[in-house]
Amino acid sequence: MVQRDNCILVIFGASGDLTRRKLVPALFSLYEKDLLPEKFAVLGVSRTKMTDASFRKTLAEGVEDAEAKPDPDDFRKFAKLLFYLSIDPGEARDYGKLSKRLKKLDESLKTGGNFIYYLSIAPSMYEVIVENLGTAGLQKEKKQDQAYKRIIVEKPFGYDLESGKALNKKLTKVFREPQIYRIDHYLGKETVQNLLVFRFSNGIFEPLWNRNFVDHVEITASETVGVGTRGRYYDSSGALRDMVQNHLLQILGIIAMEPPPSFDSFSVRNETVKVFQSLKPIAEDEVDQYVVRGQYTKSQINGQIIPGYREEEHVDPFSRTETFAAMKVFIENWRWGGVPFYIRTGKRLPTRVTEVVIHFKRTPHILFQHKKDEQAVPNQLIIRIQPDEGILLNFGMKRPGTGFHVEKVSMDFHYSDLGDTSLADAYERLLLDCIQGDPTLFARGDAVESCWRFVDPILNRWQNNPDETIYGYPAGTWGPRQATHLLTQPGLDWHYPCRNLVEDGLFCEL
Incomplete structure (x- = not known):
């Protein structure tokens, strides 16, 4: 009970x-x-x-x-x-x-x-x-x-590694670590929690969840809004601090973690910390190879003029704060060695979406014909965290008629299909967890420091080199095109999601 x-x-x-x-x-x-x-x-x-x-x-x-x-x-x-x-x-x-x-x-x-x-x-x-x-x-x-x-x-649990350590030191000087609940509302979302169940309760997926079968992984968190009235805070923070260091790395930890020996807070959080400790460091002189940053500029969307970031209230007119960040990350362990994880987040993008896309490897030999000028599309597993929460699996099937022409089809599940079942708000779930004394979905001090340790060289590079390139992108677009250059394979592109979880090429609500 x-x-x-x-x-x-x-x-x-x-x-x-x-x-x-x-x-x-x-x-x-x-x-x-x-x-x-x-x-x-x-x-x-x-x-x-x-x-x-x-x-x-x-x-x-x-x-x-x-x-x-x-x-x-x-x-x-x-x-x-x-x-x-x-x-x-x-x-x-x-x-x-x-x-x-x-x-x-x-x-x-x-x-x-x-x-x-x-x-x-x-x-x-x-x-x-x-x-x-x-x-x-x-x-x-x-x-x-x-x-x-x-x-x-x-959050934020500090401003950088040094301040993150100082905050942890102050917290643990007064409270014991088991008394401290560092809340990240992304971890309270039903679909994020379902990642654990999806991975570790289904025998058909866990054997494929490694470098032998996964080509690459995308994690996207896009927002349609700008900074609004938060200009003063955001201009001293930016997308890397505001979204990547906490929310998106925590999702990465759940996607990439090893199966815990038991489902208790100590075991689960141990495994996510191991992921953060296994992240391949990005040295300051390597930032350009692995990270692209951008800032939204003035644009017109549906007849409405959208101001650029530097025109927003309480923002420095010469600001070089990033409102978009994309990066290529590697996890140096046996499960994920050599598999790139692509992380992307930004403001004033076409739609509000948070999702994970698992791209499986192509078949080693193409036997069947596809549509004209279309390459064989590898299988994709799309895990939608918000909105239209659900899961979508893409695979190839024979097109009716003569011959063996392959078309991509989808099998999907939407939480909305459950009828009267409502998804608990993230804060609702996390507050209840704290009342019950369950810290599983809260960040631990060593996890916070490990995440800061990973992003600190990137932040230092930008701070120490004020002329470092920051790319403009018109509000309402998917960020600077230079983000595509992070993708290692020729012809590879990001997955561009719709607000509604549907297959590419069908009706898309932006």
Whole structure:
């Protein structure tokens, strides 16, 4: 039976957008499904002056803005679990107020002294909040009452290897590693989790999942939006930090990992860390061979003028921050030696899609005819993470009629085919996992450092060489054409996905 100990969730930065748009709607959904502990409460903490009542009203508006409109009566019942405390998270003396409020709530609600701290706040505040929690003794777990204390940290987990190590050092100085939950919402997506099941519960795929049968692998995360109001943050971050170092390398880890001896958090995370440690390093003088970066420029889409990145609000007009990054990665181990993994992400691309494409090797000898001027197409396995979540397998079949003419056909599965079954929101799944004490889908400290160790030379190359090439690409296109040069085989190109999971050449919604 799954354990759901009573607890209080303390959200630092509770007046912010993430709490209103993501965290509280996710908690409300868990409440409606009767998945929260019997005795549970949320204590919002922020500088903003609010009462419990005004905090509840603000959050009710956020839930009403969600796609699935809640029943007002249901939310009023849920809102009784929401409380608020106005303090300055940067002031150590204010943590006495936090301690008193937690003690009072814990005694009245009988939550057993179990507290989860969620850092939904600017990364610059992470270390000071952790230090202040430690000074106030709010991280201590007492063996006699078996109460737990956990902390959830939002990405970014540092700005580079040095700051990533410093953050880990600060976290582990106050909290033990098992208490720390580094949240990456991509790992909470149903299809990402299904990768584990798909790989390790099907005997027909696991024997093929290696260098003997796989030619190359693509991992794509594309967005149609620009930076919007996040220009100030994004201009100091860029696509490599914002998407590759965390989200896409984590997906790579799941795709490439060895079968764990058992499905527990320690075993699963050990195997993904081994993948990160096996990544072939890219030296600073090799960056041009393995990485292409780009920045979207002004364009017209459907009659609407889309501004270029340098014209966005709070962006340096001479910025050289990448909004697109593509790279060729190798994993130096027995399973994947010599197999290129192509990673691509960008803003202002034609459609919003996250997917993995496994390209299997061609047959060693072509026996049958294909369409005129068409080469034999190798088998592809497309795993769609978002949207239109599902799996599509391409293979060759005989075209009806005389002769042996081969056509590519598809066999697909869509989660939407399951009818009334709804996919849990990523935050919904991950919050529940933390409440249950399951860190399997959360990043471990050594994994974070290994990922930073891999991308650091690339970032250093760009920082130390301000004139390093960055290619422009018109908003609404698939990035700079130079990204195709990363592909090793002549005539090879990226897979260009549609919003809907369909076979190439059929109706495509962009």
